[in-house]
Amino acid sequence: MLSWYLPSFRARRTVATGVVTALVCAVVSVLFLMYTGNQAADAAQSRVTEAWNRVVPLVRQGPLPPTLRKGRVEGIEVVDTRGRVVAATPELAGRPPIADFRAPRTSVSAARVLCSPPGLAGCMTVVSYKIYQPQGAWLLYVAVPVVPWYGQTTAVLIALGVSLLVTALMAAWVFRDLTKALDPVNAIRAELAEITVTDLDRRVPVHTDYAEIKALAETVNDTLDRLESAYTRLRRFTADASHDLRTPITAMRTQLEEALLHQCDTDWPEMTRAVLAGVDRLQGVAADLLTLARLDAHAPLQRAPTDLSELVEAELGRRTYQKKIVKGLPGPVCIDCDRMRITRVLVNLLDNAERHANSQIVVSVRAEGPTAIMEVADDGEGIAAEYRELVFDRFTRLDAARSRDAGGTGLGLAIAREIAAAHEGTLTIEDSERGARFVLRLPICEAAPHRQPDRTIV
CATH class of the missing domain: 1.10.287.130 (Signal transduction histidine kinase, dimerisation/phosphotransfer (DHp) domain)
Incomplete structure (x- = not known):
């Protein structure tokens, strides 16, 4: 079980998901609060308009009662041309005007935020309206509570609660899903540790x-x-x-x-x-x-275009063999190889064939399409099909060979196959009428081969 700490993948993914979710929720909450704030502001303006529609006909038609019905606003005052309050809601009765500003000449109304106007507690948005009378313009003041940008505190609590809930649910879901996904990984790690x-x-x-x-x-x-x-x-x-x-x-x-x-x-x-x-x-x-x-x-190979037939001819002419050598070298066959290592393959195959041949060894080189083929075959007892891969294992010598191969190390054929693989080739034992037939396949090169001086095999 992985510990809960920040460097762990599960912790980092969970924290990252929580942070991203919280940011998204914050943006959505701000948009939501701005919407609710606008709605609350529109509602306050509607209440002010309603008060205006109710009071203005009373002023114009008369008689204007000294006490006005409050309605859904905090306070209403009607001020005549001389600045006297001629009508007001009960909480403003007998008090001076709650404001002293009026709308400019080009407008009918104006609004300001006043903190603690006379007769009212707290900050209020006071709207001033002009009411035209024969003796001059009267003023109608309507006060409503200031509406914050987020609307009501209830909206803030709702947005905060929903954001916390969504963030917690998303983080818990990611943590649970990652835990479920990492359980197999933990099982693999625990098994590997044991x-x-x-x-x-x-x-x-x-x-x-x-x-x-x-x-x-x-x-x-x-x-x-x-x-x-x-x-x-x-x-x-x-x-x-x-x-x-x-x-x-x-x-x-x-x-x-x-x-x-x-x-x-x-x-x-x-x-x-x-x-x-x-x-x-x-x-x-x-x-x-x-x-x-x-x-x-x-180890890197020292490759060069080489005539495989010439290489075989040179090696066969260098030493004397106890068994008869039959050569089949019809013409040039170019390969891109490390001459010393391919010579080592040929020497190992010849040594193996000489130890197991009865009378002769056949060495041939030919080209088949894009492949150069070298064969070394003996006329000995051969190798059964089930043992043809086993003989290429290191230090492997078949029981029948141990009594006859007292001088072998058991590594010659393994070395030969490794060299063939290093040249992108293969070394296999294939069927033959008698004895063992080793077949080396290497890619043919297109460049013209050139003769190289002989080097000692180590």
């Missing part, structure tokens, strides 16, 4: 309520699948590597200890040759491990 090296088979729960969360859980599980597979391969690789390293070390130690115990009976030249053979095996394993480490680190 997965250790000893239980890599565990997987996070997959929730189907949200497509994005479902995709996240499936991606995490796929990643865990790859991690478990990689860790399994690493453990097997480590076990095999330690075995392949311990075996020659143990043999050399045994030979040296025995030679020291029986120094007079030891054939020192023979023992030295045996120890050197073990050293050569250790050196081979170390070199292959270093090569794999460079390939795993995606």
Whole structure:
């Protein structure tokens, strides 16, 4: 469960939603209060007009009673030309005029806000009207309470209450929805936190309520699948590597200890040759491990257009093989490659074929559309279909091969496939009438190849 604090996504989204909702509610409330204020002002003006319509006929028709009915206004006064109050509502009876202003010549009425006019409490909006009489213009003063811009206090309370309620509801809804949406994420996080090296088979729960969360859980599980597979391969690789390293070390130690115990009976030249053979095996394993480490680190390739047929011809002519080599190199086939690494692939395939061939090895190069193909086939016992991918695993040697392949490191074919993949190519074992047929496929280049000097394979 995520804690409620501002840096959390859920808290930030909830606060942001509350702030935005509050701003929207504030704008709507202001518009609402302005509307209610205008309505209240119109109502006050209507009350003033009503008082004017009621009093003016009394003034003109006479006789004007000294006490006027208040109606829906706070006070009414009628002032004659000499400034005397001739009629007023009861609360203004016997008091001086509540105002001393009159409308300008071009207007019939004028209005002002007066605070605490005589006989009235609080601020009032006083409207002055001209009433034309034969002896001159009389003045009619009508007082109503000042109407604020927001109308009534009730409207403010309603707007404030509705705004708080809407803001709280929106924030609560967003908080609840985010909590529901983040629950699967929390479950994934909790499960990942408990997965250790000893239980890599565990997987996070997959929730189907949200497509994005479902995709996240499936991606995490796929990643865990790859991690478990990689860790399994690493453990097997480590076990095999330690075995392949311990075996020659143990043999050399045994030979040296025995030679020291029986120094007079030891054939020192023979023992030295045996120890050197073990050293050569250790050196081979170390070199292959270093090569794999460079390939795993995606070390850059030194590519150049190269004639694959010429490369194969040069390598076959460099060394002598115990088995007969049959070549099929019809013409130039250009590939864009690191010549040293592709030569390493060919050497590994030839070494593997020579260890398992009965009498001959067939090496061929050809082009098929946009693909260059190199095949190395032997006439040995071959490899069953179910083991054709297994032989490319690191430190993997089939039982049948172990008795015959005492000098192999178990890394040659793995290195060859990694080099092929680094060149956007493939290395596979395909069907053949007899023996094993390794097929390397690489993209053909359009540039003309050029011959390069041979380099030592390390």
